[in-house]
Amino acid sequence: MTRSITGLVASAAIAGFMVASPASAAEGDVAKGERTYKTKCRSCHAVKPDVKRVGPSLFAIMGRKCGTAPKTRFSKGYKAACEAKSFTWDEASIDAYIKDPAGYMSELAGKKVSSPMRAVRIRKESDRVNIIAYLKTLK
Numbered sequence: 001m002t003r004s005i006t007g008l009v010a011s012a013a014i015a016g017f018m019v020a021s022p023a024s025a026a027e028g029d030v031a032k033g034e035r036t037y038k039t040k041c042r043s044c045h046a047v048k049p050d051v052k053r054v055g056p057s058l059f060a061i062m063g064r065k066c067g068t069a070p071k072t073r074f075s076k077g078y079k080a081a082c083e084a085k086s087f088t089w090d091e092a093s094i095d096a097y098i099k100d101p102a103g104y105m106s107e108l109a110g111k112k113v114s115s116p117m118r119a120v121r122i123r124k125e126s127d128r129v130n131i132i133a134y135l136k137t138l139k
């Protein structure tokens, strides 16, 4: 009896793991991501190298170290976050940032800071996954 319960718990755990892992490693739809970029990001970000709009170009954003985008004057909040916790843009950091830019920068800075992107809040996880899939193609 004890044995079969243990077995059941173990297989439930394995099943749970197998269900959870593909979801977190979701691929994302590049075409949908590009569409969302056009409506939510393009007004401030170009995707060609070195083209500055309100914000820096998102060309080769993956793996870019904070504060190193060319021709960019970063906000006080961004600089505080980057100084407190030097980081490199990857899927996880971009996901957290575009979900709540001011909140994420405040978390890194260790104090409440503002962000020029504060109005950009991509609440739907699938939208964020798709945008990130698109950003990964910019290299």
Ligand code: HEC
Pocket (backbone or CB within 6 Å): 037, 040, 041, 042, 043, 044, 045, 054, 055, 056, 058, 061, 064, 065, 066, 067, 068, 069, 073, 074, 075, 076, 077, 078, 089, 094, 098, 115, 116, 117, 120, 122, 131
């Ligand atoms: C209202 C203008 C605006 C919009 C809209 C906007 N951004 Fe930004 N973004 C900025 C500015 C300005 C910065 C520079 C950060 C700072 O100074 O705090 C920035 C920085 C970034 C960075 C960090 C760049 C780096 O080199 O460190 C990423 C990544 C980013 N934005 C992604 C996005 C994405 C994705 C969207 C759309 C979902 C978006 N942004 C929409 C203005 C905007």
